[in-house]
Amino acid sequence: MRMHEIIIHNFKPNETVYYDLIIIKGAIRDKQTSTCRESRTDENIYLELDSTNLSFKLVNGKFKALVELKSLQNSITLKYCCSIITLDINYSPRATFFSVLPLYIICEGHDGKFQSPLNESNDVGNALRRITLGAKLLQSVVAEKLYEEKQGRKTFRLEDSCRVFHSSLNYLKARKMIQEELWTSLGREIVNSDLGHERIKFLSFLSCTKYCGENCEDNFTHDDIVKLTQAHVALGGGGLALFGTACLYTWPEKLSEVVEKFEDSTTVDRKKFMDDSCYRGTWGACFSTTLGAVLHELCHTFDLGHTQKGIMGRGFDDICKVFLCNKQTSPGKMYQNSIKFDEKFESNLTEARKTCSIQSENAKDQDDTFWTRSCLIFLAHHKWFNNTKPGNKKIIKFEPALRVVKSTDGLRVIELRNEDNGMVLLSWTFEGKILKYSFQLPEDDLGELRYHSVMMFVEDNAGNIFKHLVNI
Numbered sequence: 075m076r077m078h079e080i081i082i083h084n085f086k087p088n089e090t091v092y093y094d095l096i097i098i099k100g101a102i103r104d105k106q107t108s109t110c111r112e113s114r115t116d117e118n119i120y121l122e123l124d125s126t127n128l129s130f131k132l133v134n135g136k137f138k139a140l141v142e143l144k145s146l147q148n149s150i151t152l153k154y155c156c157s158i159i160t161l162d163i164n165y166s167p168r169a170t171f172f173s174v175l176p177l178y179i180i181c182e183g184h185d186g187k188f189q190s191p192l193n194e195s196n197d198v199g200n201a202l203r204r205i206t207l208g209a210k211l212l213q214s215v216v217a218e219k220l221y222e223e224k225q226g227r228k229t230f231r232l233e234d235s236c237r238v239f240h241s242s243l244n245y246l247k248a249r250k251m252i253q254e255e256l257w258t259s260l261g262r263e264i265v266n267s268d269l270g271h272e273r274i275k276f277l278s279f280l281s282c283t284k285y286c287g288e289n290c291e292d293n294f295t296h297d298d299i300v301k302l303t304q305a306h307v308a309l310g311g312g313g314l315a316l317f318g319t320a321c322l323y324t325w326p327e328k329l330s331e332v333v334e335k336f337e338d339s340t341t342v343d344r345k346k347f348m349d350d351s352c353y354r355g356t357w358g359a360c361f362s363t364t365l366g367a368v369l370h371e372l373c374h375t376f377d378l379g380h381t382q383k384g385i386m387g388r389g390f391d392d393i394c395k396v397f398l399c400n401k402q403t404s405p406g407k408m409y410q411n412s413i414k415f416d417e418k419f420e421s422n423l424t425e426a427r428k429t430c431s432i433q434s435e436n437a438k439d440q441d442d443t444f445w446t447r448s449c450l451i452f453l454a455h456h457k458w459f460n461n462t463k464p465g466n467k468k469i470i471k472f473e474p475a476l477r478v479v480k481s482t483d484g485l486r487v488i489e490l491r492n493e494d495n496g497m498v499l500l501s502w503t504f505e506g507k508i509l510k511y512s513f514q515l516p517e518d519d520l521g522e523l524r525y526h527s528v529m530m531f532v533e534d535n536a537g538n539i540f541k542h543l544v545n546i
């Protein structure tokens with residue numbers, strides 16, 4: 075005698091995931107053939123795992139539930155009105171050699187408390203919990219995005235929860251340094267420490283970031299905000315992604331707070347705290363923009379370049395939508411004009427742009443968070459996303475005379491990037507089961523790029539990466 079039915083959209087029974095924080099997406103369907111005796115007043119769906127009870131809002135009959143898997147086998151019960159279903163999910167941490175380690179960097183002389191309003195806890199333990207949770211949310215976003223594009227739920231592995239790193243750099247000195255200096259100096263220190271390892275990428279946050287907006291007028295731009303923030307960083311590349319913590323006060327500490335933090339409409343007090351929200355001005359938007367920015371920078375450590383659209387462009391402000399059902403419209407008009415990027419966007423190669431935008435329009439756009447195709451395939455075959463064993467160096471080479479790229483392990487992605495800003499100008503992906511071992515860059519595709527020098531990035535089937543300045 076059912077009328078309601080719970081449908082799961084993104085998981086099949088007994089699926090195995092390699093990370094512990096999953097997003098279950100689904101809907102409640104009305105069955106017309108029978109009648110439900112319950113009145114439909116409940117706006118929530120209820121989940122139970124072990125003895126933990128969770129509830130998530132239904133929006134137009136749809137839901138997204140964030141669940142933490144604590145054991146290898148998990149039986150999740152979902153309840154709505156007259157319908158109860160059970161979803162079994164297996165959790166098996168990936169046995170890969172390559173990982174990401176979140177760090178909370180405390181500079182010499184600093185107490186380790188990040189800047190926050192008085193009623194927000196901001197001690198070291200609190201920072202570690204916020205950063206660990208943020209890293210897990212990103213693991214989940216990446217897995218879900220690759221799954222949507224039929225690449226399986228691949229994602230990076232976390233080496234551990236966030237750890238404290240005590241830097242010998244004095245915090246007052248750090249506050250006088252520019253982003254690049256901080257990135258270079260701290261990166262060198264981490265690499266040379268006991269933690270340093272070529273198989274670990276560091277996702278680091280600097281505790282001593284300080285926003286000083288007391289004496290400023292209210293209508294300032296993002297550039298002004300950044301100028302007012304000492305030891306503010308958002309840079310990623312090589313083995314280090316580094317961030318300031320001036321907006322960490324908007325991040326959740328516990329999983330149960332994620333949805334409310336994304337939806338938090340409290341206005342940022344710009345006299346006191348950093349507003350990095352893409353001109354939306356709320357705590358929720360700050361959380362979304364800064365979490366998205368962390369993903370963008372982390373992806374630079376996975377060797378991704380820039381794209382006009384998507385996460386590697388400015389398309390990361392609405393990462394909240396990956397977790398929320400309700401679609402808010404974002405102030406897209408401001409994105410291109412008002413916001414300065416971590417590196418300059420300059421490309422007058424119109425022909426190449428065309429290729430880029432065609433790709434992004436093909437990409438899934440349901441929640442506005444996506445990678446363009448070559449970025450997505452790059453990640454899917456990256457060593458940090460697979461069970462690659464270190465040391466199997468295969469040969470990738472480029473023969474300029476014929477413009478032929480050769481790989482002994484099979485080509486997956488070829489990108490030509492602008493040397494200055496890393497913008498992907500042209501790209502080719504090879505996604506079939508039958509590997510391609512050589513490819514001639516088609517002269518017709520090259521257009522204005524012909525006879526120019528560009529950065530060539532090639533990734534093979536085993537995740538080996540060739541990067542070289544080439545003349546094509």
Ligand SMILES: [Zn+2]
Binds near residue numbers: 111
């Ligand atoms: Zn019912």
Ligand SMILES: [Zn+2]
Binds near residue numbers: 380417
């Ligand atoms: Zn970037």
